[in-house]
Each structure stands twice: as structure tokens, then as C-alpha cells.
Amino acid sequence: MALxxxxxxxxxxxxxxxxxxxxxxxxxxxxxxxxxxxxxxxxLEEALRIKDMYNDTHITxxxxxxPQAKDMLIECLAMGADEAVLASDRALGGSDTWxxxxxxxxxxxxxxxxxxIFAGRQAIDGDTAQVGPQIxxxxxxxxxxYVTEFEIVDREIIVKxxxxxxxxxxxxxxPCMLTAIKELNEPRYMYIxxxxxxxKKEIPVWGAAALGVDLTEVGLESSPTNVFRSxxxxxxxxxxxxxxxxxxxxxxxxxxxxKEKHAI
Amino acid sequence: MVRKFAVNEVEPIAAxxxxxxxxxxxxxxxxxxxxxxxxxxxxxxxxxxxxxMAYAITVEELSRVCASTGVICSAHTxxxxxxxxxxxxxxxKKKYLTPxxxxxxxxxxxxxxxxxxxDAGGQQTRAIDRxxxxxxxxxxxxxxxxxxxxxxxxxxxxxxSKGTRGGISAFIIEKDFPGFxxxxxxxxxxxxxSSTTELIFQNCIVPKENLLGQIGEGFKIAxxxxxxxxxxxxSQALGIAQGAFDVTVEYMKARKQxxxxxxAFQGLQFEIADMKTRIEAxxxxxYQAADRKDKHLKYGPYSAMAKLYAAETAMYVTTKAVQLHxxxxxxxDYPVERMMRDAKITEIYEGTSEVQKIVIxxxxxxx
Numbered sequence: 001m002a003l004x005x006x007x008x009x010x011x012x013x014x015x016x017x018x019x020x021x022x023x024x025x026x027x028x029x030x031x032x033x034x035x036x037x038x039x040x041x042x043x044l045e046e047a048l049r050i051k052d053m054y055n056d057t058h059i060t061x062x063x064x065x066x067p068q069a070k071d072m073l074i075e076c077l078a079m080g081a082d083e084a085v086l087a088s089d090r091a092l093g094g095s096d097t098w099x100x101x102x103x104x105x106x107x108x109x110x111x112x113x114x115x116x117i118f119a120g121r122q123a124i125d126g127d128t129a130q131v132g133p134q135i136x137x138x139x140x141x142x143x144x145x146y147v148t149e150f151e152i153v154d155r156e157i158i159v160k161x162x163x164x165x166x167x168x169x170x171x172x173x174x175p176c177m178l179t180a181i182k183e184l185n186e187p188r189y190m191y192i193x194x195x196x197x198x199x200k201k202e203i204p205v206w207g208a209a210a211l212g213v214d215l216t217e218v219g220l221e222s223s224p225t226n227v228f229r230s231x232x233x234x235x236x237x238x239x240x241x242x243x244x245x246x247x248x249x250x251x252x253x254x255x256x257x258x259k260e261k262h263a264i
Numbered sequence: 265m266v267r268k269f270a271v272n273e274v275e276p277i278a279a280x281x282x283x284x285x286x287x288x289x290x291x292x293x294x295x296x297x298x299x300x301x302x303x304x305x306x307x308x309x310x311x312x313x314x315x316x317m318a319y320a321i322t323v324e325e326l327s328r329v330c331a332s333t334g335v336i337c338s339a340h341t342x343x344x345x346x347x348x349x350x351x352x353x354x355x356x357k358k359k360y361l362t363p364x365x366x367x368x369x370x371x372x373x374x375x376x377x378x379x380x381x382x383d384a385g386g387q388q389t390r391a392i393d394r395x396x397x398x399x400x401x402x403x404x405x406x407x408x409x410x411x412x413x414x415x416x417x418x419x420x421x422x423x424x425s426k427g428t429r430g431g432i433s434a435f436i437i438e439k440d441f442p443g444f445x446x447x448x449x450x451x452x453x454x455x456x457x458s459s460t461t462e463l464i465f466q467n468c469i470v471p472k473e474n475l476l477g478q479i480g481e482g483f484k485i486a487x488x489x490x491x492x493x494x495x496x497x498x499s500q501a502l503g504i505a506q507g508a509f510d511v512t513v514e515y516m517k518a519r520k521q522x523x524x525x526x527x528a529f530q531g532l533q534f535e536i537a538d539m540k541t542r543i544e545a546x547x548x549x550x551y552q553a554a555d556r557k558d559k560h561l562k563y564g565p566y567s568a569m570a571k572l573y574a575a576e577t578a579m580y581v582t583t584k585a586v587q588l589h590x591x592x593x594x595x596x597d598y599p600v601e602r603m604m605r606d607a608k609i610t611e612i613y614e615g616t617s618e619v620q621k622i623v624i625x626x627x628x629x630x631x
Binding site: 078188189190191192193194195196197 | 265266268269297298299300303307311312313314318322
């Protein structure tokens with residue numbers, strides 16, 4: 001099929017290792033290792049599975065970030081991606097999701113023709129889940145978010161999209177944008193041989209000029225989002241008590257609710 | 265990568281496979297997939313294209329959580345893959361090294377016999393030239409991976425009159441060769457999830473082209489193989505020590521006595537300092553040996569020093585780890601008792617600590 005796939009990924013602080021400053025109540029980021037964002041690993045894994053099936057698939061991983069984001073791209077290459085591109089420039093720093101998706105959409109246009117863009121649902125540091133959908137809008141391509149199952153038959157894609165209380169099964173043409181959630185798959189490890197190959201590969205770094213983006217579209221100053229307050233959300237309150245005439249009915253009701261919430 | 269693999273795939277089953285004496289076939293397959301069974305071999309022969317340093321770290325990280333898994337990798341790579349790589353003809357490398365490096369086939373090495381251990385020259389297994397094939401008769405013991413390997417490097421006496429140097433040759437044996445069988449499986453004190461068996465040769469027919477290296481070169485091949493193998497076992501020992509150290513530090517932070525964590529007692533802190541120092545010293549010795557091997561410098565005595573010291577460190581650290589865990593450390597609810605049992609073998613196989621001293625001293629005084 002010779003599919004061209006672009007995977008959007010982000011290097012994030014490993015939140016398992018992040019500690020909270022007990023006085024300032026903010027995250028202590030110093031010395032925290034950076035990792036490939038979890039959902040993005042699922043996005044890459046799905047692309048790699050397509051490549052496992054169709055050898056002529058070409059996967060390009062794209063990220064925007066500081067120069068050290070190259071380490072994460074090397075990890076993606078070592079897992080089996082063919083190519084990686086880093087969008088990096090001081091002018092891009094501090095971008096919110098709108099500005100980030102401007103830069104990434106520009107990078108994707110520069111990469112050229114593609115069939116599928118896979119992105120993770122959201123990054124564990126920002127949790128916005130906005131960048132993937134915004135890229136799709138800016139490229140004017142159809143999108144399906146929260147993809148939990150993926151199938152491709154004769155250039156036609158069928159995906160299962162997780163909703164809060166159920167699923168949607170959607171048929172979608174190419175090119176398209178799909179955002180992955182962790183239920184989609186179990187990401188593979190890097191291959192030892194892949195690590196050696198990855199470190200030898202050239203990773204192009206594109207600045208704002210190379211991307212051809214207007215400086216009014218990227219960076220901190222051009223970002224419409226302003227954070228005016230950070231706070232810890234209140235607790236969720238008490239749960240739901242299920243009642244019924246017999247234990248069997250209650251168990252049945254519980255089973256339905258657990259299934260609705262994708263707990264089982 | 266190997267740390268992540270070891271923690272996710274190997275550690276969760278390490279205690280169970282030890283208890284059940286079960287060879288972890290499923291993890292061997294996963295190791296093959298990710299290239300862990302061919303780290304130091306070139307890509308053209310199916311390897312990962314890495315070096316001995318990367319291989320040493322691979323064995324260490326696997327052994328940090330499961331010494332059995334570590335030795336499966338080490339015996340396969342050092343004792344079967346390496347002699348094929350170093351002494352095999354192009355045809356032999358294509359036919360035998362490639363599936364070994366890819367991990368499609370598992371490898372083992374047969375040198376030790378009931379009456380030829382440290383005195384490896386006292387081989388009683390005979391190989392007779394039958395014109396169109398070799399015929400092997402004899403038995404090998406304590407063969408790591410024996411019960412699960414597909415390819416074996418085996419040495420046998422081809423000309424007793426020439427003695428150790430010149431009279432012994434090496435052969436590539438496939439598990440399906442007529443006259444070859446796997447004998448009894450050893451019931452061991454430690455590394456219980458690894459397979460340690462006898463190999464039996466009864467008029468075993470070996471094709472002529474399966475002679476490895478030249479006739480009479482077998483002892484040299486075996487000794488060179490063990491020189492490299494020691495880097496693997498030293499790394500295994502280091503991994504065991506590091507694993508025991510890591511769980512002990514966590515235990516000491518959590519365990520409270522006399523109203524404070526036992527990590528706060530200076531007497532115990534001093535134990536930890538000694539353990540850590542020996543671990544780091546072992547690591548540097550191993551890295552030195554691996555680095556010398558990568559640079560094609562003489563590494564035999566250096567790998568002997570690394571193995572001698574790392575094995576002693578593994579025993580020292582695991583014994584202390586059990587002690588620092590107190591009564592809990594003596595139970596199977598904590599991994600340190602397994603690690604202590606596993607550590608002991610590193611002082612014995614692929615050359616006992618005494619043999620390492622012979623190798624080191626021989627280099628000092630010349631031989």
C-alpha cells in the first residue's frame with residue numbers, strides 16, 4: 001500500500017518521578033527524567049504495527065520542543081520509525097496549543113504528502129488533548145479522537161472511538177488524523193540494533209524560518225491562552241450506590257455500569 | 265531499554281520461575297525479538313551491531329532482576345555465538361551464527377566433563393575421523409541451556425597423543441544429529457530457572473564441515489571463548505549484586521526499628537557503603553575488560569580479574585543483603601535469598617575463582 005504515516009510525539013517530564021513542592025504546591029521539575037509521552041507511544045506503536053504488516057510503510061515522527069527532544073526522537077527511531085523531524089526554535093518557545101498546532105501543521109506541510117497522522121490523545125504534562133484536533137482542522141482533514149481499535153482494509157480505515165459511556169465505530173478515508181489512547185495497544189520497546197541505527201541517523205531541525213510560519217502565529221507572545229490561576233480540583237464526591245431486590249440484579253447493574261465506563 | 269525490558273518482562277516472573285525451576289521460554293523469545301540475544305554481533309550476521317560493553321550491560325540488567333535469565337543470555341552469546349563468530353568459516357557463520365544472533369536458535373557450549381572440570385585438558389570425549397564424517401563418543405556435564413539449545417559448540421579429543429594443545433578439536437553440533445541426546449537435568453542450589461544438563465554422544469555423527477576452526481585448535485578455542493565468557497559472568501555477578509543492593513536500600517528506608525528507619529543507623533550505613541564501593545569497583549573492572557575486548561587489546565587477565573572480583577562481590581553483597589533484611593531476608597517472600605543462592609555459582613562456573621587467580625598470576629609472571 002506504501003502508506004506514508006506521520007506520528008506527532010512530545011517529550012514530557014516523567015510524572016511518575018515528579019514530586020510536589022510542599023510549600024509552593026508546584027511541580028518540582030529539576031532532575032526529572034524526560035520520556036516519550038505515553039499516548040504518543042501508543043500512536044507510534046499503531047503506525048509500527050501497520051509497518052509490520054505492510055513493509056513499504058514509511059513512518060516520520062515529528063515533534064516540537066527544545067534541542068534535547070532529539071533523545072526522544074532517537075527512541076522513536078530505535079522502536080522502528082524511519083525518519084524523525086524536530087521543530088525547534090526559541091521563537092517557538094512558550095507556544096500554547098493553538099501556536100503549537102500552527103507550527104506542527106506547517107511542519108507537516110513541509111514533510112509533504114501523507115496518508116495518516118497519528119497523535120497521542122494528550123500529553124501527561126499539559127493534558128489538553130487539543131493539539132491533535134487543531135492540526136487536523138488546520139490541515140483541513142477528517143479526524144477521529146480517542147481511537148481504541150484500528151483496522152485498515154483496502155485503504156479504508158475502520159476505527160473504534162471510545163466515548164465516556166460507550167463506543168463509536170467509524171469508517172474514515174485518508175488522509176486523516178487519528179489520536180490514540182492507551183487501550184489501543186501495548187507499545188514495544190526499542191530494538192537494541194535499532195538504537196545503534198537510530199544514533200547514526202540525521203535528525204533535521206527546523207526553525208520558524210524553515211517552517212515558514214509567521215511569528216504572529218507561534219511562540220509565547222502569539223499564544224492566546226493565558227494561565228491566570230492554578231489549583232487542585234476538588235474531589236469527585238461520593239460514588240453511586242446500586243440497589244436492587246437480589247444480589248444478582250445488583251451485580252448485573254454493576255457489570256453494565258463498569259462496561260459503560262470501560263472499566264472492564 | 266534493557267532496564268525497562270527487565271523490569272516489565274523479567275522481574276514479575278523471576279521468583280515464580282525460580283520456585284518452579286521453569287525455563288522462561290516466553291522471555292527468551294521476547295529477548296530474541298528485541299535483539300538481546302545477539303548484542304555484540306554484526307548486523308550482517310543477524311546481530312544488533314553492538315559492542316561488548318553493551319553486551320555486558322545487557323547481562324547486568326537482566327541479572328539485576330533474574331540471574332537465570334542473565335546466564336541464559338550470557339551462555340548463548342559468549343559461549344556459542346562468539347566462537348562461531350571468531351572461528352567459524354563464512355558458511356558456518358551464515359548457517360549457524362545468524363540464527364543464533366537473531367535468537368531464532370538458542371546456543372550452548374560443551375567443555376566440562378565429569379573428570380575434566382578445571383583440568384579442561386583431560387577430555388575423555390573422543391572424536392574419530394570416519395572419512396566422510398566425525399564420530400563423537402562421550403559425555404559433557406553442567407551444560408548451561410543444555411535442555412533448550414539447538415546449537416552446541418562441543419570440544420572433543422581428536423588425537424590423544426598430541427595432548428591438550430593440538431589433540432583437542434571443536435565441533436558444531438545440532439540437537440538433531442543422530443547419536444546426540446540430552447541427559448539428566450541438574451537440580452541446583454540457584455539459577456534454578458536456567459537449564460543445566462548432561463550432553464551424551466553415542467556414535468554421534470557429525471558432518472565433516474562442522475569442525476570449528478582447525479583440527480587440534482579446540483583447547484585454544486575453548487580457552488579464548490572462556491576469556492570472553494568471563495565478561496558475561498562477571499556482568500551477571502554484578503547484576504545480582506546491584507539487584508540485591510537496590511532492594512536492600514529500599515527495605516532499609518521502609519523498615520522501622522527503635523522508632524526510626526534502619527537506614528538511619530550508622531553501623532548499617534557503613535555496610536551499605538562497603539557494598540556500594542565493591543559494586544562500583546566490579547563495574548569498572550568489567551567495563552575495562554569489555555572496553556579492551558572492543559579495542560582488540562589483550563583482555564584475558566582483565567576479564568579474569570573482573571569475574572573474580574565481581575563474583576566475590578556478588579557473594580559479599582547478597583550475604584549482607586540477607587543480613588540487613590533480618591528474618592524476612594531468609595524467607596522466599598523477599599528476593600534476596602534467591603539472589604544469595606544465585607550468586608554462589610558465579611564463583612564456580614566458567615572458571616572457578618581459583619582458576620581466575622591462575623590466569624591472573626600466569627599473566628603477571630609470564631608463562
